[in-house]
Amino acid sequence: MSVIYFLISISIVVAVFFLVAFIKAVKSGQYDDDYTPSVRMLFDDELIKKTKNNNQISITEEKQ
């Protein structure tokens, strides 16, 4: 049953790991803007299509 020392220690270590991860994420400013990423996430499809098109046209049509 002394395995309980081991198991509880692991559980605390895992919890501490998540706490550190959380604090790091807050510190880096990830939670400062909670709206834009949700919109940005939906753009990806257009971007891929666009870059394809762009490669063909950009040579001829470069803005000034």
Place this chain on the structure above:
Amino acid sequence: MTFVTGKMSKIMDTSTCFHCGTEVSRQDVIRFDEKDFCCTGCKTVYEIFSQNDLTCYYDFQSAPGATPSDINGKYDFLTDDKIVTKLLEFEEASTHIVSLYIPHIHCSSCIWILENLHKLQPGIGSSQVNFPAKTVRITFNPDQISLKTIVELLSSIGYEPYISLENYEGDKHKIDRSLIYKIGVAFFSFGNIMLLSFPEYFEVEEFWINQYRGFFRWLIFFLSLPPLVYSASGYYVSAWKSIRAKMLNIEIPIALGIIIMFVRSTVDIVMDYGQGFFDSMCGLIFFMLLGKLFQQKTYNFLSFERDYKSYFPIAITKILPNGEEEPVQVYDIVKGDRLLIRNQELIPVDGILISEKASIDYSFVTGEAVAIEKKSGDKIYAGGKQIGKVIEMEVLFSVSQSYLTQLWSNDVFQKKLESQHKNITDRISHYFTPALLLLAFVSFAFWIFINVDTAFNVFTAILIVACPCALALTAPFTLGNVLRIMGNRKLYLKNALVIEQMAKVDTIVFDKTGTITTNKKTAITYEGNELNSEELYLLKNTLRGSNHPLSRRLYDYLPPQKKATVTHFEEITGKGVFATVEGHDIKLGSSQFLKHLSENTHKKTKVHVEIDGVYKGSYVFNNQYREGLEQLFDQLSTQYQLVVLSGDNDGERKILEKMLPTGTTLVFNQKPEEKLAYIETLQNQGKNVMMVGDGLNDAGALAQSNIGISISENVNVFSPACDGILDATQFSKIAFFMQYSRNAMKTIYMSFGVSLLYNVVGLSFAVTGNLLPIVAAIIMPLSTITIVSFVTLMSNWYARRNYR
């Protein structure tokens, strides 16, 4: 049926601009690429996007754009390295980063196009939008592209950034995230301690549990240290401060409760009396911090601290003696300089007009929408905006000595008003704290004759259970919720304290121009002989050529007409217009100009009309009062003393007296400092004053009053420093907001009752010496949940009941 036909006819003769959504009549539409545009500006933006294959812009939102404004020369100051360095957020050889505030950001299309800027312009590395704050952060290579080019590019696609003197001052305040860290730490410990305490809650006298009891308890002890030391640190500081200030605020019993809990629990596990109250302690800290977070509703896109610096440009064009033009930083402007002010540019200093004439829009300052005509030699004041042609002026005073900016040297703006009033929780705790301490000592004195051990138990138990968690949570949760509800209804308050202040107001002072009148459109009425359609047609064509502000407004007001050839056109400054259209002579303007002496109406703004020598009548420009003004004042007059404070002459005294309830004080001809002094006088009479204003000239009064509410037509753009910003459309709802703030306080008192009830229950356990850890662990969260749901329900109910 009628609705359908109405809509049909609308479709017939108008169409909406594909880019900006403005309605345009069929004949003025610009067709391009099978799409309709209202002007070449919008068309150009579309062309830029379609050439660069970015037409996806129009897919996320229909007509998301803005018409690009004319910025010719406006950003010349961005060639000055000193200014650019001040604006940059990060600067290194090949990488520059700049954050720009763009008021137009409003939809997902905006995010998309701004984050694809690198496709429009090589040299831009990446760009990231912060939507709530309406900023875009652009990384660029200064060898390939300059900041000026970027700003001009943004302006050319309708996203003109807003750069003001405030950016130049540039002390970028750091965001304080410590509360989030504290909550994170507290929640970590709270959760883990709860889990580890579980076996002991059930008190199973079992071999295995007994064997590992010590390990569990000491682990819990160590887990409780971070919340005790770090998360709760704010309460110790605040309690210590209030003891030193000889005040009894709510933080004292909280700090005392936390410390006693920890000491008693430590003693418990050291002496092996029991498991202690570590779980309740961490829970308490966690919930109270959560309450703090909930109260902290911030509106990222608003600023409540604006002064003239956020309105004034960074630099302006100076004309050197040899005739050359050079951008000069506004702080470097000295007396005698010659400045060039372009269309829509703000005049940063007081001076004398050198150009022949100017029309200056002082709406930032006074809220008055009609531009004022100035002639050569006239004095012009800082804060005005030139509308029309480029003008030249000579400087009389430097920025800090100008008429308007001097207002900011008043003491009101210097001292930071750290809430000098006691908030509601502190007032309650003024009675609660001594009562609690008394009870603890009396019980201790009672038990000490019976059993010393129990006496200590009871003493600590009382302080633990009475730790006013629910009491301390009541106000933050109620006010936080009310703050959000008011925000949804478009009254944005600076913080929760303002609501308490609002409930105490007994005098409301309104500014006149721009506050109780709208500055959007002024109603125009016609007096005199009815004009037929032929005459309207002539009139409209005459007005087309005139740049006078009244002509522009009248032009917009008249129904659309066909174009006609104007054979003769003459505009006499300060008088009117004389024109010949298709053989008819048309004269428009003041009564002296038309030599028509009407009855005593010189206080009204009028444009008289004469066609072919026959006097027809006049257009009267009424100062339009906001909708619902009369009802609002009627509602408010029952409970508040009302004052209207105006910077204008008393031309409208009669109208206002008739419209507003008797007892409303009307004060005219007030300069900005006089408005401030007036508020001060009221306060000296013991009044709690709320000021409702708008322009920069109200800034002093807004700062002096107990609460300053600023009315704004567009909350994203301008408002002077204040405690709250009210969207102009909600003006008639002021009575609701006042009533609601008082109901919020009522809710708080009711919930104080509920939380005291919990305290009585908890204390009855404590006084008799029966407080088990599990009882504390149940009562504490239960009371929190009850209080939070009670105040949320009540405040939502009040919000719905009084809102019409």
